[in-house]
Amino acid sequence: MPEISRVLPMLMCLTLLTSCASDKAVSSTAADPNAKSSGSIFAMDTYITVTAYGENGDAGISAAKDEISRLEKMWSVTDENSEIYAVDHAGSAEMSISDETAELIEFALDMHERTGGALDISLYPVLCAWGFTTGEYRVPDDDEIAGLLARTGVGKIKLSGNNITLPDGMEIDLGAVAKGCAGDKAAAALKESGVECALLDLGGNIQTVGETKPDGKKWKIGIRDPYGEGSVATLEIGESAVITSGGYERYFEEDGVVYKHILDPKTGRPAESGLVSATAIGKEGRYCDSLSTSLYVLGAEGAEKLWRESEDFDMVLIAEDGSFIITEGIEDSFALTVPAEMKVLKR
Amino acid sequence: MSRRSIFIIITAVIMLGAGAWSVYLMLRPAGETVIISQDGKELYRLDITREPDRTIEAEYEGRKNIIEIKDGEVYMSHADCPDHICIETGKLRPDTPIVCLPNRLVIEYENSGLDGTAR
Numbered sequence: 001m002p003e004i005s006r007v008l009p010m011l012m013c014l015t016l017l018t019s020c021a022s023d024k025a026v027s028s029t030a031a032d033p034n035a036k037s038s039g040s041i042f043a044m045d046t047y048i049t050v051t052a053y054g055e056n057g058d059a060g061i062s063a064a065k066d067e068i069s070r071l072e073k074m075w076s077v078t079d080e081n082s083e084i085y086a087v088d089h090a091g092s093a094e095m096s097i098s099d100e101t102a103e104l105i106e107f108a109l110d111m112h113e114r115t116g117g118a119l120d121i122s123l124y125p126v127l128c129a130w131g132f133t134t135g136e137y138r139v140p141d142d143d144e145i146a147g148l149l150a151r152t153g154v155g156k157i158k159l160s161g162n163n164i165t166l167p168d169g170m171e172i173d174l175g176a177v178a179k180g181c182a183g184d185k186a187a188a189a190l191k192e193s194g195v196e197c198a199l200l201d202l203g204g205n206i207q208t209v210g211e212t213k214p215d216g217k218k219w220k221i222g223i224r225d226p227y228g229e230g231s232v233a234t235l236e237i238g239e240s241a242v243i244t245s246g247g248y249e250r251y252f253e254e255d256g257v258v259y260k261h262i263l264d265p266k267t268g269r270p271a272e273s274g275l276v277s278a279t280a281i282g283k284e285g286r287y288c289d290s291l292s293t294s295l296y297v298l299g300a301e302g303a304e305k306l307w308r309e310s311e312d313f314d315m316v317l318i319a320e321d322g323s324f325i326i327t328e329g330i331e332d333s334f335a336l337t338v339p340a341e342m343k344v345l346k347r
Numbered sequence: 348m349s350r351r352s353i354f355i356i357i358t359a360v361i362m363l364g365a366g367a368w369s370v371y372l373m374l375r376p377a378g379e380t381v382i383i384s385q386d387g388k389e390l391y392r393l394d395i396t397r398e399p400d401r402t403i404e405a406e407y408e409g410r411k412n413i414i415e416i417k418d419g420e421v422y423m424s425h426a427d428c429p430d431h432i433c434i435e436t437g438k439l440r441p442d443t444p445i446v447c448l449p450n451r452l453v454i455e456y457e458n459s460g461l462d463g464t465a466r
Contacts, residue, residue: 040387040453047446047453051462135430203446204466213462222442224466229440231464244465250432279465 034214041065043072044179046203052190053197053214060195064186068202071182074101077124077173078133087164088124088171094163102162107286108177112154115294115306120265122152124173130270132261137252139259145268152265180289183207183241187285204244207285211238218333224248225338226276226318232340233316233324236333241285245292246277246318262296273299274320281330282313291315300325304345380457381421381439383414385450392457395419407450414454421454423447 037057040049048068052060076082083101097105111119124133126148131137140148151169158165166172174181179202187209190198197210199219208219218238222231226246235242247260247270264271273296280291291313295303300317307315307327314329323341326334331344381398383391385405396419403414410427421439426447433447442464444455 042386042448042451045448047444047448135428199462201463204464206463206465208462219462220460222461222464224443224464229437229443231442231461234461235465242463242465246466249466250430 037061039065041068043068044076044182044202046179048203049201050186050190051199051201052195052209054195056194057198060190060193060198063189063193064198064200067186067189068182071100071178071185074098075104075174075178077171077175084172084174087166090166092165092168094165096162097164099162102159102164104174104177104181104286105157105159105164105172107181108174108290109154109157109159111177111287111290111294114310115290115298116302117154117265118294118297118302119176119290120152120154121172121174121176122154122157122170123263123265123268124171124175125151125169126263126268127173127261130259130261130263131252132250137254137259139254139257149268152268176293177286177290179203179205180241180243180285180287183285183289204249205285205289206242208237208239208241222337223279223316223318224277227322232318232338233334233336235281235316235330235335237281240281240283241288242279242281243285243288243292244277244279244316245296247271247296248276262293264297271297273297273302275299275303275317276320277316277318278303279316280313281315288313307345308347381454382457383452383454385452387451395421405450405452407452410450412447412450412452421445423454426450 039061200207218236225232250261278295280288314327317325413425423433428449
């Protein structure tokens, strides 16, 4: 069989080639500029995944994970060695904090101002009373909430340079901005490692590096169905942060009433704004993180007002009746995957 | 038939089989392989379209999770943690992992049509 013995070895070589190409899920080989690497870490009270493309992927992922761990050690509200824990337990003494922590607190105070008080980093004692921090849920009575609210108030935080003073009994928690800021810094760490293309998923906070994936396509991001398990819309983005807040993330039911974890700073009770989910899309993770919480608390009208006053973000709001409100900046890149009513806000 | 030809044919069959398997791995639709991992370590890798109905238990620091596989669907039926967010997540969907934070357990599809889901 002279023919077969000549053709078969060629076929074998071909099959060998195809079998090499199938190993796409695991990690990169240095030779492939589009190779995909991924890593994950449990940090900041959530599950974080990092996907990076290109030959520097593994180094970038490792740098991003180190950065996130470093920031968690500084900003954790429960870790007794964190800067925030020290500030919260200083008993009205002045504390010196790092540049990074001071900068993030200053940013949060600024966002408090911009959102008319919807973003409030001083709510931690109230959040604890509801059990949202531990999972041991309970409904505090009106007197207890009033007493706890007296211990809150961003205006009482005295920040001057790297020195901060809180009144005794007051506690701050950077939960509404820390993950977003960690996304920014992890993205920077990826870039410093030579990664031009990556996606960070910090427990549902999406942050991308690079305007496109290696195949030249935009990043395709889903928006979670607030009433179910899948997604209700998709968004195609360049280098951006996409951050969603919704009551479905954490809630409990008692005597037939559902209590959701995003509190209205004015009442100390779960925000009842008529929205079930709010997504902010912009360049900066910490900005979008603080916005998503604020938009949810503000409700459709307040959110629209904030959007009109700002130039630097887009949003997707989902109302209790299942209808959507989106802003014109994302109109062309946004697509519903379920039938729903949708209104596009124009400037 | 010479011994050489037989050897070549057997090798070819094995190679073609491997080739076909690789092609299958590359071309199969997204969201068929479910990965169950704990603390970053992969515990199970399941082809969910072929997996028989069964129950998988996973322990972490003395706490237990029970994962149910039924009719090609995966969900968490029991978790020794206070918040039960993983159970409330319901059935596994391609774009949203089931995560039990206290027990560091993650159930997710290997591939989905999306790069990520904001949630």
